[in-house]
Amino acid sequence: MGIDMIIFTVLSAIAIAAALGVILSKNPVNSVLCMITCFVAIAGHYIMLNAQFLFVVHLIVYTGAIMVLFLFVLMMMNLNADIEPQKRNWLKYAGAISGGALLLVLVAALRDASVPAIQSGAPTDIGLISNLGKTLFTSYVVPFELSSVLFLSAMVGAVVIGKK
Amino acid sequence: MQALTNRAKPVDRRPMTFFEKLYLPAIAKGMGITFKHIFRKKATVNYPEETRPFSPVFRGLHILNRDEEGRERCTACGLCAVACPAEAITMEAAERLPGEEHLYREEKYAARYEINMLRCIFCGFCEEACPKQAIYMTETFAPANYQRKGFIYGKDDLLIPDPKNPITVNK
Amino acid sequence: MDLTLIDKYFLIEKIGLISAVLAISLLIAMYSTWAERKVAAWIQDRRGPNRAGPFGLLQPLADGGKLFFKEEIIPSTANHFLFVLGPSMAMLTACLTSAVIPWGDVLNFGGYAVSLQIADVNIGVLWIMAVVGMGVYGIMIGGWASNNKFSLLAACRGASQVISYELPMGLALIALFMISGSLSLKDIVEQQRDGLWYVVLQPVGFLIFLICAFAECNRTPFDLPEAENELNGGYHLEYSSMKLGFYLFAEYINMFISSALMATLYFGGYSFPYMDSLGLSPNLVTILGICALFLKTFAFIFFFMWVRWTLPRFRYDQLMKLGWKVLIPLALLNMLITGAVILYRQNGF
Numbered sequence: 001m002g003i004d005m006i007i008f009t010v011l012s013a014i015a016i017a018a019a020l021g022v023i024l025s026k027n028p029v030n031s032v033l034c035m036i037t038c039f040v041a042i043a044g045h046y047i048m049l050n051a052q053f054l055f056v057v058h059l060i061v062y063t064g065a066i067m068v069l070f071l072f073v074l075m076m077m078n079l080n081a082d083i084e085p086q087k088r089n090w091l092k093y094a095g096a097i098s099g100g101a102l103l104l105v106l107v108a109a110l111r112d113a114s115v116p117a118i119q120s121g122a123p124t125d126i127g128l129i130s131n132l133g134k135t136l137f138t139s140y141v142v143p144f145e146l147s148s149v150l151f152l153s154a155m156v157g158a159v160v161i162g163k164k
Numbered sequence: 165m166q167a168l169t170n171r172a173k174p175v176d177r178r179p180m181t182f183f184e185k186l187y188l189p190a191i192a193k194g195m196g197i198t199f200k201h202i203f204r205k206k207a208t209v210n211y212p213e214e215t216r217p218f219s220p221v222f223r224g225l226h227i228l229n230r231d232e233e234g235r236e237r238c239t240a241c242g243l244c245a246v247a248c249p250a251e252a253i254t255m256e257a258a259e260r261l262p263g264e265e266h267l268y269r270e271e272k273y274a275a276r277y278e279i280n281m282l283r284c285i286f287c288g289f290c291e292e293a294c295p296k297q298a299i300y301m302t303e304t305f306a307p308a309n310y311q312r313k314g315f316i317y318g319k320d321d322l323l324i325p326d327p328k329n330p331i332t333v334n335k
Numbered sequence: 336m337d338l339t340l341i342d343k344y345f346l347i348e349k350i351g352l353i354s355a356v357l358a359i360s361l362l363i364a365m366y367s368t369w370a371e372r373k374v375a376a377w378i379q380d381r382r383g384p385n386r387a388g389p390f391g392l393l394q395p396l397a398d399g400g401k402l403f404f405k406e407e408i409i410p411s412t413a414n415h416f417l418f419v420l421g422p423s424m425a426m427l428t429a430c431l432t433s434a435v436i437p438w439g440d441v442l443n444f445g446g447y448a449v450s451l452q453i454a455d456v457n458i459g460v461l462w463i464m465a466v467v468g469m470g471v472y473g474i475m476i477g478g479w480a481s482n483n484k485f486s487l488l489a490a491c492r493g494a495s496q497v498i499s500y501e502l503p504m505g506l507a508l509i510a511l512f513m514i515s516g517s518l519s520l521k522d523i524v525e526q527q528r529d530g531l532w533y534v535v536l537q538p539v540g541f542l543i544f545l546i547c548a549f550a551e552c553n554r555t556p557f558d559l560p561e562a563e564n565e566l567n568g569g570y571h572l573e574y575s576s577m578k579l580g581f582y583l584f585a586e587y588i589n590m591f592i593s594s595a596l597m598a599t600l601y602f603g604g605y606s607f608p609y610m611d612s613l614g615l616s617p618n619l620v621t622i623l624g625i626c627a628l629f630l631k632t633f634a635f636i637f638f639f640m641w642v643r644w645t646l647p648r649f650r651y652d653q654l655m656k657l658g659w660k661v662l663i664p665l666a667l668l669n670m671l672i673t674g675a676v677i678l679y680r681q682n683g684f
Contacts, residue, residue, distance in 0.1 A: 033417075053458060056462055056465050057461070060464055071475055198644060
């Protein structure tokens with residue numbers, strides 16, 4: 001067992017345990033913290049694939065920004081057990097059914113997908129920032145710019161909501 | 165209203181110019197001032213090793229003086245207590261017994277002499293009022309204490325050591 | 336890859352380097368507390384700590400000892416795990432940043448070259464941004480877990496301040512990257528080796544970065560998260576003993592690292608003028624380079640302290656206004672102008 005395998009196993013174990021913690025913990029703040037741990041572990045997977053840019057952007061955007069906002073909102077809410085809204089039974093069933101349907105779709109998709117053999121040996125440089133930047137700004141420039149417009153509209157929307 | 169002095173400066177309420185709004189020049193100026201202070205002479209002293217010089221008229225803690233033969237000068241006349249504006253001094257007089265001539269100079273002496281240093285304002289009137297040159301003010305402070313009663317100085321605290329017989333005094 | 340295939344020397348080198356950098360960061364953070372008190376004293380015409388050891392040099396040890404032996408209080412209504420996690424996160428994120436800073440060039444030990452940088456990754460500066468972004472968790476978790484409304488409010492203040500000032504910081508860096516064409520700190524230093532420091536090319540960017548560094552380190556004039564004398568102490572209100580010490584210590588490590596970062600990005604890092612024309616042996620030049628970097632870093636640390644004892648604290652609305660309405664537009668403008676100039680020089684038009 002090589003060192004790559006050991007790191008991969010450890011990171012995967014952490015990621016799965018943290019992901020379970022997200023859905024199993026009673027305290028929402030603990031859930032968020034588990035989610036952060038999970039994200040960090042997944043970022044570790046990115047670096048194992050030599051996708052450095054993806055790794056760091058994952059950390060900046062998800063761990064550093066989005067989860068902070070999650071935490072912000074959760075901390076501001078009054079999370080006492082006695083004011084927790086009554087959980088309805090049908091919500092549970094609806095959740096189970098939709099989750100099961102998603103699982104079914106995922107399994108079906110994965111069954112049909114052909115997994116290309118991962119080339120072993122020398123790590124690829126495709127995830128390095130210069131290669132990624134060149135790809136983004138040449139082959140995929142239209143979707144990239146379109147998504148920037150999407151972000152701009154989201155920002156304008158946030159300002160409009162904030163001004164109200 | 166007429167100004168009392170011509171030193172008053174009217175507050176400048178004009179809107180700030182762009183240069184002022186940048187704040188950076190003002191910040192640089194302030195930084196310059198603080199930087200200059202690094203090299204200034206320090207206003208503090210290394211206290212226990214080095215003390216500030218007292219002025220010649222400084223009035224600190226009291227002492228009760230002895231004469232050249234080591235006898236207490238105080239005769240418990242009470243003039244200091246009367247002169248004291250803060251009423252910090254109390255005393256009890258006693259008569260000198262035969263055989264105590266080497267201890268007390270006069271026929272009457274203070275059996276108890278107390279100064280409450282919390283009341284004392286260190287005005288020095290007691291020193292001026294004393295006809296026997298028995299009470300003097302020194303150049304020390306009253307040290308801190310945990311209790312109020314520690315600030316009531318008795319004769320043991322006030323009396324200077326006997327130059328001839330230093331062991332018996334001050335217990 | 337087999338376990339036996341790992342280069343033992345590589346591991347030893349990296350572990351040694353990591354330990355050295357951590358030890359130096361902690362030592363400098365320790366003595367920053369001493370220096371802070373000394374500088375404060377000098378600026379206020381005082382003498383500063385001079386009782387513990389010569390010139391008070393043992394003062395940090397005395398302070399540390401005091402913090403260790405103080406009673407450790409965890410509020411009974413606090414979330415115990417998170418209460419301990421908060422200061423740990425603060426310390427962790429403070430120490431992580433030092434990984435990508437090049438502390439010097441290459442040292443040669445009899446044919447074995449040791450690069451004085453823990454990780455020369457191609458995303459160097461972004462790694463620092465990521466870790467700084469995660470530094471918010473220390474503040475927020477600590478403030479929330481204390482179960483005290485004042486701590487919580489202070490944590491929100493602190494978190495929103497750090498998030499707000501990350502943006503202009505990143506934008507100021509983008510302009511720098513346009514010139515350097517690389518995100519690796521080592522490359523950036525090597526590009527400045529000829530003596531043209533990036534502060535000359537990017538004065539506005541440097542100013543923005545400097546201001547943001549002050550805000551990110553929670554230093555005056557932006558020490559709103561812990562305005563100790565008017566806002567009740569801040570997010571570490573409920574902390575005592577070494578947990579409080581961790582928070583304070585993390586702040587000093589942050590200050591050290593951001594000073595080193597500014598020296599690296601804008602002031603040539605370990606390079607110094609005429610370093611290649613002195614005709615000295617490479618190892619000696621490397622050692623001199625390390626000294627140069629530390630000299631620059633100490634100058635910045637002094638600057639941090641100097642500003643602290645000069646400027647008063649911002650009000651919260653002023654702070655937000657400065658961040659969002661002044662620094663971000665300024666950084667965007669700086670970015671645009673830099674881009675235009677680079678384009679003009681490349682294409683002639």
